[in-house]
Amino acid sequence: MTTPAPSATIRDLRESVRSGARSAVEICRETLARVRASDPALHAFHTVTADRALARAADLDRDRDRWRDAPLTGVPVAIKDNLCTRGVRTTAASKMLETFVPPYDATAVARLERAGAVMIGKTNCDEFAMGSSTENSAFGPTRNPWALDRTPGGSSGGSAAAVAARLAPLALGSDTGGSIRQPAALCGIVGLKPTYGRVSRYGLLAFASSLDQIGSLTLTVHDAAIALNVIAGADPADATSAPDPVPDYTAALTGDIRGARIGVPSRLLENGPGGPDGIDREVAGAFRTALDAFASRGATLVDVDLPHARHAVAVYYLVATAEASSNLARYDGVRYGFRAPFDRHDDALGSMYARTRxxxxxxxxxxxxxxxxxxxxxxxxxxxxxxxxxxxxxxxRDYERAFERVDAVAMPTSPTPAFPIGERVADPLQMYLADVFTVSANLGGLPAVSVPCGFTAGGLPIGLQLVGRRFDEPTVLRLADAYERDTNWWKREPAHV
Amino acid sequence: MVAFAMPAGVTRAQVEAIAALAQLDLDPSEVELFTRQLCDILAYVDELQQVDTSGVPPTSHVAPGGASDRPDEVRPSLDPPDALANAPDAARETPLGSFFKVPRVLG
Structure with missing residues (x-):
């Protein structure tokens, strides 16, 4: 690495701008230099908006008084390429939208910019967020910064790789069945899927509307709380966004988890899909060690039963695909995107639709x-x-019953660490089973966070997931932050930084 | 309520019919691949038939309180030039107006 690592977290960068120690332009230049140096090997980004970012950073520096107290002034952010960005190509990693330039911003993107963030580019993902490895991108896979021959997970794999490689301290992703949490786990960072309705979905290219939720990928839990403070809240443009007030999520991070009750679904973990051998031995070991750390901080571990959770993957792939078949009907070659040549002598409109798709x-x-x-x-x-x-x-209902007895449910985020590129592409069902522990939170609309909980002997990150009650992000974040304070796994940097 | 007889598998003809419904002009190799893969996936999801769901209401969404209403008022929306900017083919500011252009619909 030739360029110096910028101070890594949102909190540190923000403070360095506020104190005047560094300018937004300096941070932006360093960040773009790192992207230029590292991204050819990773392919985390589809589009790097260098000129626009530098102009924006210069605006922030010029108008320091106005931006002094904004929560993200000068913080570089990366945006998953299924979130609309006004004037910046938004492809969803699909040939269908290769040239699509949205005329509006997603609400979450607009909120980041209003908070002073500097967008540096759009990140690679599985096409229309459908996948668990970022191999389904029409523009080539993203590589895992911890091992370039492995996937970063998916579908928000570009966002996860960018944050893990310290190319941006914050990336937005979307999570329909685990697409923020699983790549966060496989890349050794923090991924937060908020409660359904907590963050407006306006401007997110829809995959499965009853499951989709926008969230953050960050290095630390504290940074996830800062980001949620900015992106959460009701939005008139999304009728499913919740009117519930937005608390200061950083205030929940007290480090005190004494008396908290953490549910462990041991029967699911022992006999889930794939059976007792379904979970990698090192993942299971790291998970058990992490549970001990929670107990040492004063939390109580409680066995909970989620008898129907083992059917979550089957339910998910029926519900999500049904909704997708409807949502993706809009891509017909008429209003935007790709249009195939058509046969003028045949049923011209019908043949244009079917060939375009x-x-x-x-x-x-x-x-x-x-x-x-x-x-x-x-x-x-x-x-x-x-x-x-x-x-x-x-x-x-299984989760509702569990939450009568516990404050959060803990599981490994992914049953395995990052897998080699190409290993699962020929077997879609095997790929789908990677989502076994993450899809339930989407089906129930529950908030869930993945936090790093160790490494395999071969140096691949492992993630732990905490699922909470609806709108109880404060509790899952407090638990994850307390664990992070004891372990600080995020401070280990990948080889390819 | 009748007990649902699960199909043993998906046939090529069914896959072709589904592709027509979904407006996808699949080539023969894709039809063959999807026939096999849909069979595998449907065999896996068949496990749901073991679950007793009698009297259980379906969940179609998890939006808190459902989607909220808003007053039915006209609000600003995209200008025609913005709306047409990404169109593969469009007429812009012609005497007939601005519109998307599509292939012939009727014979």
Missing amino acids: AGGFGPEVKRRIMLGTYVLSAGYYEAYYLKAQQVRTLIA
């Missing part, structure tokens, strides 16, 4: 549209889609 979508997106269309079709609706919605109710 066949040529614009990649294999995983087509597979999910096909599955979703199938499960919604006459004759199969009750057997698949309705059944899945009913089991979704049972999974949500």
